[in-house]
Amino acid sequence: MSSQIMDKSESGGCGCKIPSTMLSKILSQTAKANTVQNKKVALGFESSDDCAVYDIGEKYLLFTTDFFSPIVNDPYVFGQLAASNAVSDIFASGGIPLIANSIMAFDPEVVSAEQVSQMILGAQSVMNKLNVSIVGGHTIKNSQPLYGFSIIGEVEKPRLKKNNTAVAGDLLVMTRPIGVGIIANALKSGLIDQEDIGSSTLVKIVGDNSIGRVLSETNGVSSLTDITGFGLIGHISEMVGLGNLDAELNTDALPFYEGTESIAVSVTSPDSGVFSNIKKYAQYVDYQTDLPLAKKFLLHDPQTNGGLLFTVSPESYEASRQEWGLLCPDLTVIGKIEKGTGKIRIY
Numbered sequence: 283m284s285s286q287i288m289d290k291s292e293s294g295g296c297g298c299k300i301p302s303t304m305l306s307k308i309l310s311q312t313a314k315a316n317t318v319q320n321k322k323v324a325l326g327f328e329s330s331d332d333c334a335v336y337d338i339g340e341k342y343l344l345f346t347t348d349f350f351s352p353i354v355n356d357p358y359v360f361g362q363l364a365a366s367n368a369v370s371d372i373f374a375s376g377g378i379p380l381i382a383n384s385i386m387a388f389d390p391e392v393v394s395a396e397q398v399s400q401m402i403l404g405a406q407s408v409m410n411k412l413n414v415s416i417v418g419g420h421t422i423k424n425s426q427p428l429y430g431f432s433i434i435g436e437v438e439k440p441r442l443k444k445n446n447t448a449v450a451g452d453l454l455v456m457t458r459p460i461g462v463g464i465i466a467n468a469l470k471s472g473l474i475d476q477e478d479i480g481s482s483t484l485v486k487i488v489g490d491n492s493i494g495r496v497l498s499e500t501n502g503v504s505s506l507t508d509i510t511g512f513g514l515i516g517h518i519s520e521m522v523g524l525g526n527l528d529a530e531l532n533t534d535a536l537p538f539y540e541g542t543e544s545i546a547v548s549v550t551s552p553d554s555g556v557f558s559n560i561k562k563y564a565q566y567v568d569y570q571t572d573l574p575l576a577k578k579f580l581l582h583d584p585q586t587n588g589g590l591l592f593t594v595s596p597e598s599y600e601a602s603r604q605e606w607g608l609l610c611p612d613l614t615v616i617g618k619i620e621k622g623t624g625k626i627r628i629y
Contacts, residue, residue, distance in 0.1 A: 360429065460538060486539075
């Protein structure tokens with residue numbers, strides 16, 4: 283017996299992440315148990331970055347894993363999202379994805395073979411476009427459908443980008459609107475159907491972040507990450523998390539997916555990832571204006587396959603703006619980085 287795959291999802295997409303406060307507590311208690319010191323590990327847990335980085339000589343090997351439960355009922359679209367989201371971490375590090383192993387779980391009495399096939403075909407369409415070979419995987423029975431990938435990629439050493447290396451004076455730039463979590467909640471609550479999502483919006487939601495590879499060519503791009511389950515504020519906090527920088531965020535410039543501001547409050551429940559993110563990152567946020575509740579929710583909205591967030595010198599941005607804009611029409615300057623104490627000042 284088959285059913286709508288999203289109906290079996292308790293919380294969809296990157297909104298199904300363990301609350302960041304709990305995750306931080308777990309890692310603080312277990313980090314010391316990892317006593318293996320491998321000098322070729324160039325980047326691991328220490329900065330909550332997008333990929334593990336391993337030195338293989340002239341290049342770095344990149345490794346990441348990402349999987350989640352459905353945010354849509356269309357299994358083909360779910361597969362596209364799972365693939366694009368997984369390879370995003372490689373692009374957010376400036377690299378090229380090479381090979382992938384799939385991670386899948388579902389209840390065979392609820393999810394049909396045809397639905398699973400459509401999930402795989404959706405993911406394969408993305409991997410084919412990006413020239414990524416799916417070389418294996420692992421599938422288990424589970425009451426909640428899950429799908430994703432572990433990805434191996436590579437990057438030339440000068441092109442590696444990290445999430446916490448922003449420079450005072452940089453611009454803060456986004457490549458895609460936010461509000462995917464709000465849309466997912468509206469779908470799950472029945473407020474909207476997938477047919478209500480405009481085709482241009484759906485193309486962006488399932489799109490890839492391969493522009494990260496282009497951004498890595500520019501030395502003036504000082505830090506780079508993708509916006510996922512911890513929301514825009516959470517990922518900005520990683521950029522200023524070392525404590526000697528502040529971010530100024532212009533909410534009037536923020537691009538939101540169409541219609542999300544009008545439904546954000548009505549579809550956000552107290553047990554959602556939005557409230558978890560608000561609690562986690564409250565210490566970093568300094569509101570300089572009375573922000574509507576809908577916008578506040580969107581700032582903390584967990585994104586599934588969200589766009590990229592990067593910092594870049596004004597000179598480099600101006601020199602590359604036209605080229606980048608052709609590749610990424612939604613490219614938007616949303617603020618700037620200044621010397622400070624690790625705060626996000628919201629205007």
